[in-house]
Amino acid sequence: MNTSGTIRVVVVDDHNLFREGLKEVLGTDRDIQIVGEGGSGPEAVELVVAHEPDVLLLDVEMPGAGVTETIRQVLHQCRDVQIIVLTMHDDAELVREVLEAGASAYMLKTILRDELLAAVRSVRRPSANILLAVSRGTVEQLDRRPPGSGGPGTALTQREREVLVLAAGALSNQQIASRLHIAEATVKRHLTNAYAKLNAVSRVDAIRKAVARRIISDGQRLSR
Structure with a gap:
């Protein structure tokens, strides 16, 4: 446990320029110390184990x-x-997903420098509070949980189901992104989450399991 009074921080982002910017901002606070940086999920786990940051x-x-x-x-x-x-x-x-997984704060990258520093200082003092820096519209949607949804690792979100239905229709990630007006990387994220919740190892496996559990209908699957 860190008893020095310094806030030890690990920064993980796969965009080098943005990561450098974060380090520069955090470096302006004498009470904050960057102890590690990385660019992937596995690196995040490794760095936390190695440095035990705050x-x-x-x-x-x-x-x-x-x-x-x-x-x-x-x-x-x-x-x-x-x-x-x-x-x-x-x-x-996405806010629901990461908070249910255990995140303490969810903030858009458009926040100001002082907001980031304040967030780092505040989460250093654990409490029941959760920090959000999102639009008012997103806040208003947070209490509108889709029918049948559950906790992490159980039911699919409405968007995950929509993506899986389109995947079952043999659409590529790029085609799904175009159809739903979202980024292709977001499609991949929804599919990854769906695979985990369904305990599936592939797209075909996820579709089969979703049909078996009646999450999507067999008619929504492309006939082969």
Whole structure:
């Protein structure tokens, strides 16, 4: 446990320029010490185990198992670390996912320098409070949980189901992204989360299991 009074931080983001910017901002506070940096989910886990930081700044879309699984793995190894998720996605479903996984804060990358520093200082003092820096519309959606949804690792979110239905229709990730007006990386994230919840090892396996559990209908699967 860190008793020095210094806030020890690990920064994980696969964009080098953004990561350098975070380090520069955090470096202006004499009470904050960067003890590690990386660019993937597995690196986040390794760095937390190696350095036992107070705070982990974590990007959403990086190589690895997906942000929610990364959060769970990190907290399994070091339950006292406070995780701040930084993302460009103003997405209520994603907010739910990362908070349910155990993140302490969810903040858009458009936040100001002083907001980031304040967040790092505040999550250093664990409490029942959760920090959010998202749009008002996203906050309003947070209480509108889709029917039949459950906790982490159980039911699919509405968006995960939509993505899986389109995947069952043999659409590529790029085609699904175009159809739903989201980024292709977001499609990959939803599929990764769906695989984990269904305990599936591939797209075909996930579709079969979703049909078996009546999450999607057999008619939505492309005939082969």
